[in-house]
Amino acid sequence: MRSQDYDRLFLSPPHLGRHELNYLHKAIEDNWVAPAGPNLDGFERDICEFTGAQHCVALTSGTAAIHLGLRLLGVGTGDEVLCPSFTFVATANPILYLGATPVFIDSEAETWNICPQRLREALEALRRQNRRPKALILVHLYGMPAQLREVLAVAAEFEVPVLEDAAEALGSRYDGQPLGTFGEVGVFSFNGNKILTTSGGGALVTNNPEWAQKIRFWATQAKDTAPHYQHSELGYNYRLSNLLAGIGRGQMELLEDRVKKRREIFAWYQKHLVDIPGLSFGPTEPAGGRSNRWLTTLLLAPEETSVTPEQLRLHLETHNIESRPLWKPLHRQPLFNATPTYGGEVCEKLFNRGLCLPSGSAMTDADLRRVAEVIKAVF
Ligand SMILES: Cc1ncc(COP(=O)(O)O)c(C=O)c1O
Numbered sequence: 001m002r003s004q005d006y007d008r009l010f011l012s013p014p015h016l017g018r019h020e021l022n023y024l025h026k027a028i029e030d031n032w033v034a035p036a037g038p039n040l041d042g043f044e045r046d047i048c049e050f051t052g053a054q055h056c057v058a059l060t061s062g063t064a065a066i067h068l069g070l071r072l073l074g075v076g077t078g079d080e081v082l083c084p085s086f087t088f089v090a091t092a093n094p095i096l097y098l099g100a101t102p103v104f105i106d107s108e109a110e111t112w113n114i115c116p117q118r119l120r121e122a123l124e125a126l127r128r129q130n131r132r133p134k135a136l137i138l139v140h141l142y143g144m145p146a147q148l149r150e151v152l153a154v155a156a157e158f159e160v161p162v163l164e165d166a167a168e169a170l171g172s173r174y175d176g177q178p179l180g181t182f183g184e185v186g187v188f189s190f191n192g193n194k195i196l197t198t199s200g201g202g203a204l205v206t207n208n209p210e211w212a213q214k215i216r217f218w219a220t221q222a223k224d225t226a227p228h229y230q231h232s233e234l235g236y237n238y239r240l241s242n243l244l245a246g247i248g249r250g251q252m253e254l255l256e257d258r259v260k261k262r263r264e265i266f267a268w269y270q271k272h273l274v275d276i277p278g279l280s281f282g283p284t285e286p287a288g289g290r291s292n293r294w295l296t297t298l299l300l301a302p303e304e305t306s307v308t309p310e311q312l313r314l315h316l317e318t319h320n321i322e323s324r325p326l327w328k329p330l331h332r333q334p335l336f337n338a339t340p341t342y343g344g345e346v347c348e349k350l351f352n353r354g355l356c357l358p359s360g361s362a363m364t365d366a367d368l369r370r371v372a373e374v375i376k377a378v379f
Pocket residue numbers: 060061062063064087088090091139141165167168188189190191201202
């Protein structure tokens with residue numbers, strides 16, 4: 001780390017407490033450091049208790065969880081999978097791992113998540129060609145619940161199973177129910193920048209016991225029951241280690257605090273920067289939705305201000321403050337050139353106008369004032 005990194009304000013750095021150490025110590029003392037052991041079982045139990053899901057499998061990443069979740073839903077070579085364009089590439093990469101093709105759907109302006117009307121349009125167009133997508137990936141970006149009622153109704157009408165990518169949305173709710181539990185399969189990420197972290201890690205939740213068993217099997221190289229190494233199916237090395245699950249256990253104890261803090265950070269920015277013409281905060285919670293406000297995100301309206309998000313980002317950078325553009329829509333990524341897309345204007349506009357601000361739950365009032373002062377100075 002460079003010396004100037006010590007006063008750098010990062011976007012969303014890890015925020016550990018003291019409890020993690022107890023679980024780590026115990027794992028080392030008891031020699032449970034491989035991808036099996038009491039922390040792993042406990043971490044999965046903690047996630048089930050928090051979310052209300054009946055089964056959880058802890059994995060090496062959220063991406064691994066999406067990969068196995070899609071395979072579980074039967075996605076394979078030549079299939080189509082519906083996916084929002086406005087998301088991190090990790091949502092869609094596993095579609096390609098499985099030899100399938102994404103079909104991208106635009107966002108709606110309130111939650112910034114998948115637009116139910118565009119989704120219907122896509123499904124109707126595909127139905128006219130006698131094509132039924134194998135799955136829909138539903139993402140809750142920046143922790144914001146999607147328009148769940150509407151989206152789930154469309155998915156049910158067209159009989160498309162839902163994989164819920166709640167990588168950014170642990171601790172968010174819809175009608176009081178934790179996100180990640182609305183689809184056939186739900187996915188969380190414990191990557192270093194998430195609201196809770198295991199340094200790197202992920203989890204898959206489901207209410208189907210056979211599916212959970214299958215995921216465990218695939219995630220440990222698909223070893224058949226035999227004294228020797230015998231394999232009838234393709235497997236992966238995707239299981240989380242008992243050491244990292246120990247960090248996860250300690251982190252889970254802090255979840256409600258972390259959500260509270262991130263929501264306070266969002267409210268603080270909003271209150272202190274509300275008077276700047278052309279600057280607004282988003283996305284907005286849908287009726288019944290409560291976001292964990294993983295990242296605070298702002299929008300700049302070019303009709304009202306000549307300051308661009310990139311100018312603001314560079315200015316923050318000169319003060320050693322990290323900020324980031326919103327996710328670049330996947331239909332604009334060279335990797336997904338020529339991928340079928342329904343709409344696209346909404347998320348392109350968001351990408352052109354938005355910026356993510358430092359939102360780590362360890363931020364102090366002085367840190368927040370430092371960011372706000374730099375932003376005010378630009379305007
Ligand atoms: C929306 C979204 N989906 C999936 C992932 C993948 O999670 P991981 O980094 O744990 O593989 C991430 C985060 O990185 C994400 O933000």
